[in-house]
Amino acid sequence: MAKPLVELYDSVVIPVLSLAEEDRHKGALSDVRWNFVLLSLRELVARLSEYQPHGSEDGRSERSVLIAAQRAQLQKEFAAVCVSAGDKANELATAMLTQLLERAGYQTLMLAAEAMSDDVLGGLAREKDTVVFISALPPFAFAQTRELCQRVRAHMPENRVAVALWNSRDDADDMLARFGATRPEAVVSTLAQSLRQIESWQRATRKA
Secondary structure, eight states: OOSOHHHHIIIIIHHHHHHHHHHHHHTOSOHHHHHHHHHHHHHHHHHGGGOOOTTTTTTOOHHHHHHHHHHHHHHTTSEEEEEEOSSHHHHHHHHHHHHHHHHTTOEEEEEEGGGOOHHHHHHHHTOTTOEEEEEEOSSSOHHHHHHHHHHHHHHOTTSOEEEEETTOOSOHHHHHHHTGGGOOSEEEOSHHHHHHHHHHHHHHHHHO
16 A cells, blocks of 8 residues: 555545444444444554555655654654544544554544543643544534533633544534534544644644
8 A cells, every 4th residue: 555544544444434324323234234344444443553655664864764753752742632522433533543643743642522521621731732632423423522622621721622523524614613602723524634733733832
């Protein structure tokens, strides 16, 4: 394979996961078939944890290696909390996001929505540069996502928050408006957008 991993996930794995989730909610996919799809995708994501596109490492110059090391050091000071706001399918989508952020050198923490207690949120709020990604797989995750965003905002008013609505075709500005006064800073629908968003926040933090 020559594709970057983020492209493989965005163009193949997440659309398959999203379609299976829709079919499951419609009753068009049996529990047996759903569990098979989920297990197969989990195994694929696990196998791809060390994936590198052909030629991505061997041809790197000493200068590019040095730049990558310096970038990784800066990213170690910038943490991302990835929160899964949904069921097993969404947990897998969140795992892909966490995996990609770790590969990019960021400190990451993956949590289920149920683990976001007041104590946990209070602890996270002490690190002002820590950002929160609330991860949700449509079609039925928005209400829980909005409620979770409100709780995060109440405890972490100075931290940046993004909501990832995977494979959503809705306009990002329209989605932001649906969150009301406790809206996140950004709504994204792909893993590539998520990586660009955290990189943008990291640059802004360095300039501050």
